[in-house]
Amino acid sequence: MSSTAEDPVMERLRAALARLGPDVLLLTHHYQRAGIVALGHRVGDSYELARAAAENQNARTIVFCGVRFMAEAAEVLRREDQRVVHPEPLAGCPMADMADEGQADSAWRALAAAGAADTVPVVYMNSSAALKAWVGERGGCVCTSSNAQRAFEWALSRAPRLLFFPDEHLGRNTARRLGMADAEMVLWDPAASGGGVSPEALARARVVLWKGFCHVHTAFTVAQVRAARDRWPGARVLVHPECLSEVVQAADGAGSTSFLVRAVAEADPGSTLVIGTEINLISRLAAQYPDRTVLPLHRSLCPNMYRLSPEKLLETLENLDAQPPVELPAHINASAKLALQRMLEL
Template identity: 40%
Template sequence: MGVLDILQSKTTGLPECYRQMSESEMVSRIEAIKRKMGGQLYLPGHHYQKDEVIQFADDTGDSLKLAQLSAENAQAKYIVFCGVHFMAETADILSSDEQTVVLPDMRAGCSMADMADIHQTEKAWEILQDTLGDTIIPLTYVNSTASIKSFVGKNGGATVTSSNAKAMVEWALTQKERILFLPDQHLGRNTAYDLGVPLDQMAVWDPIANVLESEGPNEDVRVILWKGHCSVHEKFTMENIRQVREDMPGVRVLVHPECTFDVVQASDINGSTKKIIDTIENAPTGSSWAIGTEMNLVNRLIQTHPDKHIVSLNPNMCPCLTMNRIDLPHLLWALESIADGEVINQINVDKETANFAKIALERMLERSI
């Protein structure tokens, strides 16, 4: 679902009564619904969610973990996804027809996912096939719409997460001579470089101008990167790294691979959300860390590891605005609507799209332990 789909949705706005309710009352009512519905209700929560929401999650995780848990979940009648729309779409694709997936606020989107729509992708594919022949396999980051996942599945490719990107890119390069990596150029570039693909064998596809931006001849290109990015992770800069190393001698810089190439290269460690969490959990007491990822997660790591000195790599960083659309009022509204027998904000991927998207997801899941 893109921005236009959300704006054109028939879903009504949050009723005023939920805006007027105290936090304690909302917490009490959510707890009561969870007790009453038991196993019929399942709340997966992404690590970037606010504390007020994540406290109610039945499972927390990154995109890979939540995709796997959604695939395994067979008991719950209702899956209320505390994340963003592409994650809820994935849950709907992987769950059964008897299960209902709800996103508490339909405005909870992903700017990165909206940087690649199906019309742009089909046009790019047509031009690239004409230019380079049948030499390309598409991969898409799970931070993409269901229609992009479906396109990838239909054309022999798979989805990837930041946890398994290396394994999936490695696999893809055994399938075809070239990769089209959607929609995050930074994850694609950082991953391919780590696997030994030099920068001069990578090119960037500009979906607005419909041109391939390459430093050398097209025939030398092995990885085609879609010109998209994460609006949060792109805000970490080389100046941030310079400043934190000056202010905190001995600090270790730990960043997500959605950061730009220069920032990742200048960091001490880069990795998925799970790797960031695991690294901090296993770090020695007294160690110092500057973390380049979403602020809700950084704050949670600071709170849960008081024995370590942890700061955000960018002190002026804000939380992911779209992820933060999910809040207590919207969560309570979604749950009470379900309890009253009137589902709101249901995510429903059409069958044809879901079938091919599921193929792309399963190609990933069978290669991810």
């Protein structure tokens, strides 16, 4: 939809938010559409928004513009007297669906059978609340791309080995950044018998990676990085750590969504940045900083984030009392909270 066609909707959205006042906290992820981001009381990556949900003192309702696992994390971290509304309940995340508790149990049993029970699980924020709860019950923590390094160090200070899921690439990129060699990592494939890893290899590993990925970030290639360098000599190429390791190595830098936002904000006027992450964020940064050139490494859109339209958000805000809140079973909520709080304390 064009921005002109959105204008009456935007006006009604602003009016609805003004009417609701401090009763509502609108949290919007960086990958949301520009109109929705423009309205957010807080705009951030999943870590910043989890913190915002945990720290908010005033709002009665937290409206979460992001995908389901983010709204679930806000539900776990909210105060007793608050509720969380997810305006587009169909917006999930394929990566979060690449690991469940049954699969995690199989890996855990295989680790124990291999004599590698001394393993700390670390789960990416991009996972279901049930998997976070599984990790919380086993002494592990959640991490995001902003604090994965700290989470890995925390886990390895407690045990000789960690299990990281569901994103293979963030796991490998983080372990490499900590100076680990590929020989210290193994890849557990939940679809393969025995995870496709021998017991000996499991016992030797320092990091057990999980075969999961984000289709938005694995769309970037080394050939695109080379083509960008040919086309825009002198440009800085920056990518998200959910990208393939070879892409991260070919780029000039890699970091979380907040890192990428900061890199553009701090770049010199006149400079060129080519960025490998979700297209809505890149387009917004390009519009926000017209004195520098901000380009996508390749156009890669998250269709799950895009599901939430301004019209749907309007329907939610204009009928807020009738919206069903995000709900989780009490035992999942309590155990997921353990894992999330360990992250917030990192």
